[in-house]
Amino acid sequence: MNRQIIHFDIDAFFASVEQLDHPEYRGKPLIVGGDSDRSVVSTCSYEARAYGVHSAMSIVVAKKLCPNGIYVYGNMQRYSDISSQIFDLIESEFDTVQRVSIDEAYIDVTGLENPIEIAKRIKKEVNELTGLTISVGISYNKFLAKLASDWNKPNGIFEIVPSQIPDLLRPLPIIKIHGLGKKSCEKLNRIGIFTIDDLYSYPSELLNDILGEAWAKEIIDRIHGIDDRPVKEYAERKSYGRETTLEEDSDDRELLYAILYKYLVKIQHRLDEKSLMPRTLTIKIKYHDFEQFTKSHSLEYNTNDFNILEATLINMFEGLNLEKPVRLIGLSFSNLEDADYKQFNILEGLGAYSTSMHK
Ligand code: TTP
Ligand code: MG
DSSP: OOOOEEEEEETTHHHHHHHHHOGGGTTSOEEESOSSTTOBOOEEOHHHHTTTOOTTOBHHHHHHHOTTSEEEOOOHHHHHHHHHHHHHHHHTTOSOEEEEETTEEEEEOTTSSOHHHHHHHHHHHHHHHHSOOEEEEEESSHHHHHHHHTTTOSSOEEEOOGGGTTTTTTTSBGGGSTTOOHHHHHHHHHTTOOBHHHHHHSOHHHHHHHHOHHHHHHHHHHHTTOOOOOOOOOTTOOEEEEEEEEEEEEOOHHHHHHHHHHHHHHHHHHHHHTTEEOSEEEEEEEETTSOEEEEEEEOSSOOOOHHHHHHHHHHHHHTOOOOSOEEEEEEEEESOEEHHHHHHHHHHHHHHHHHHHTO
16 A cells, blocks of 8 residues: 655744744745844745745845845744644644654654545644644655645645656756755756756666765655655654544544544554553544634553553543534543653652651
8 A cells, every 4th residue: 555644844934933923024025044244044934035035045145135124033942842832733643753854744644534634634733723834745755745745835735646756756956856965966967967857867877976876776766756764753752642533523422432442542552562651641622613622631650551541531531521513533642751761760669668668
């Protein structure tokens, strides 16, 4: 079965956050990076891109291109907080999420619902949570998913399916090949290779001289739609969860509990494989009118004991007052702790306890 991979990337990230925080910057060419002549552009709003300004350009050059732009220093802490909020949201819904930078990640959604629907949903959720827009690409491998997220930026969705390869890629400039740096592209330009189509017809042995054998093979594979790299989970992720939009809105508690129970089984198994123990369970409900809420319960200690988690879920669900038909239901586990580390802690704790008993 083909994999289904989503790549998302926040639009003009630092600049969009500044425009959120400062309404007076909205709709204007905004350049983040500083005001001094020694500064470099971190990023800029799409309004500034129309003037030719881009990341990594010196501020001096940017000011020549866009003298009326607004030039600001960035606030890394703020960007990092928003980035965490978004990744936490995504990780509370999907099993396999790989963060690749402050504003982009891959999600393996193989076997889940229609990926276009997932893409639309996460765009909406991210926007509701933060006010930012993201662009989402969908395809059967990471290389193409990333290419797809770049296709309709900003605020885009694009899917690349197997039958479109290789024709869709032919006209693209080689700089679009993720993995080919600016220097390699310049070298290739010098020997007359400008588009992916040029690369298709170039003898691969000659490419080896320019890119090195291993990398040349990798690049050739990628532009032929071959890329087996797995989506690798972020090692320090904060939560695991699942959720679903029901086919029909429902207030049938038995049905709703059955879904949560199914998720409990899956997530508990997944955490067990990873030797992780959660402390907090969160049920998420969205009513038919899109009003939503979450209900969390934190245990006194971390555990991945199925019976304890099940009992907790039952308790939480019994106390859940559902006022309207439900559209979406989800379950996530957070406050994760490494089981091996925990065992060590318990031993330490017992030591302390027995000491106090002997007093
Ligand atoms: P990008 O995703 O490359 O750029 P972007 O989000 O600003 O714009 P878009 O995705 O819509 O094309 O990078 C994410 C953030 O990383 C960006 O907002 C600022 C920072 N960054 C730098 O500080 N320096 C750089 O050279 C680049 C490329 C990004
Ligand atoms: Mg971005």
